[in-house]
Amino acid sequence: MSESGLATGSESRSDARRLRNVAARALIATANPPRSTGADLSALIVRVAENHDRLAFTALFEHFAPRVKSYLLRLGAPPEAAEELAQEALLTVWRRAPSYDPNKAAASTWIFTIARNLRIDLARRESRPALTPDATEVADAPEQPDQSVCVAQDEILIAEAIRRLPADQAQVVKLAFFADKAHSEIADELGLPLGTVKSRLRLAMGRLRTALTGITA
Amino acid sequence: MSPKHHPPEEILIDYATGALDLHARLVVAGHVGVCPLCRRDVDVLNAVGGTLVAELPPVALADDALPRALARIERPQPAQAARLKPPGDWIRVPEPVLAAAERHRRWAAPGVWVAPVTGRPGRARSYLLGIAAGMKVPRHTHRGTEFVCVLKGAYVDQDQRHAPGDFALNDDSVVHQPTITGDSECVCLISATNRLVPRDWVGALFQPFVGI
Numbered sequence A: 001m002s003e004s005g006l007a008t009g010s011e012s013r014s015d016a017r018r019l020r021n022v023a024a025r026a027l028i029a030t031a032n033p034p035r036s037t038g039a040d041l042s043a044l045i046v047r048v049a050e051n052h053d054r055l056a057f058t059a060l061f062e063h064f065a066p067r068v069k070s071y072l073l074r075l076g077a078p079p080e081a082a083e084e085l086a087q088e089a090l091l092t093v094w095r096r097a098p099s100y101d102p103n104k105a106a107a108s109t110w111i112f113t114i115a116r117n118l119r120i121d122l123a124r125r126e127s128r129p130a131l132t133p134d135a136t137e138v139a140d141a142p143e144q145p146d147q148s149v150c151v152a153q154d155e156i157l158i159a160e161a162i163r164r165l166p167a168d169q170a171q172v173v174k175l176a177f178f179a180d181k182a183h184s185e186i187a188d189e190l191g192l193p194l195g196t197v198k199s200r201l202r203l204a205m206g207r208l209r210t211a212l213t214g215i216t217a
Numbered sequence B: 001m002s003p004k005h006h007p008p009e010e011i012l013i014d015y016a017t018g019a020l021d022l023h024a025r026l027v028v029a030g031h032v033g034v035c036p037l038c039r040r041d042v043d044v045l046n047a048v049g050g051t052l053v054a055e056l057p058p059v060a061l062a063d064d065a066l067p068r069a070l071a072r073i074e075r076p077q078p079a080q081a082a083r084l085k086p087p088g089d090w091i092r093v094p095e096p097v098l099a100a101a102e103r104h105r106r107w108a109a110p111g112v113w114v115a116p117v118t119g120r121p122g123r124a125r126s127y128l129l130g131i132a133a134g135m136k137v138p139r140h141t142h143r144g145t146e147f148v149c150v151l152k153g154a155y156v157d158q159d160q161r162h163a164p165g166d167f168a169l170n171d172d173s174v175v176h177q178p179t180i181t182g183d184s185e186c187v188c189l190i191s192a193t194n195r196l197v198p199r200d201w202v203g204a205l206f207q208p209f210v211g212i
């Protein structure tokens, strides 16, 4: 699809719409069978990295931008800010696609970390120059490959691990990711002692670790 | 060598969800960058976050969102600032920490330097602290909670040796007198929940000790 001739030149709105339709069809075509959706989304990022493939980018945008916006709204961002950050997150996907390694992270994992880091940066932006989205992280050390533990990146397996959490643990995990609340506030909201919230988070962490790495430490 | 002292799991969870403030986040990032165990847990949590977000009901964007994005990717990228090279004997740290070390390093007392990293001017919330070999930090406690990650050298605190990558959490329940051990200076990245003027604070801390 990268030979479709759409990769260069400026796009008028109707071109963009056409592109969107083509890309949507391409996504539907590649997303079949449904079990491989995650792998196909990863492949789209690789196509962006290797070919500056605008169709692949369009498909990624259509899939992820509305979910990133949903995530930011859930965290309490005003709609305009959520819209703008979703834009920036996908723009960052385009720019940083060459650093994406499909063996290390599912597409959804990678884009989540981009959106999360942009949100953290937002608070700081008023008084300071913008950081790059990964400015608060340290990249993987390429010199220590043997030390890294393989974390399963199959989204179906991850979703299954989350589904298997006991309800009370799943609840605190989701609040931790979506409510933008300190543990003490989660405890207040649930009417639970802080220690209970912490122990549920730790139990959930243990189960998720075992499910995704096979390690029972 | 892998670090021996790790942040508690709920701090790693706050790191992965983004609930940790920027200041504390930099300190945890220093540890996670060199600790395979905590890196693994953060990878697990990032995968969980990604999947939870992927399962959210999509919210429609503005009609012109995609054309705007397609126009924006055509624009030339802003020039990337040259990456700062970390000092060869430090563990790897996030970029803002290196920038602070280059630009804002000041002596607070003989043998002791500080460099504010984040926070408003004069009110750092995270800072670098370098202390010469063999020095002892005067006995003190903490207001609020402080996170520490050793970037270089080592100190001994309550019989525990803290070497590069090691993480510590100190609060008002801790009264201690860390001692720099080994023959190099010890550099730590520190964040605090209360607003600090680290140079004054560190200077005052060392004042009776060095007689300034």
Ligand SMILES: [Zn+2]
Pocket (backbone or CB within 6 Å): B003, B005, B006, B007, B031, B035, B036, B037, B038, B039
């Ligand atoms: Zn660790």
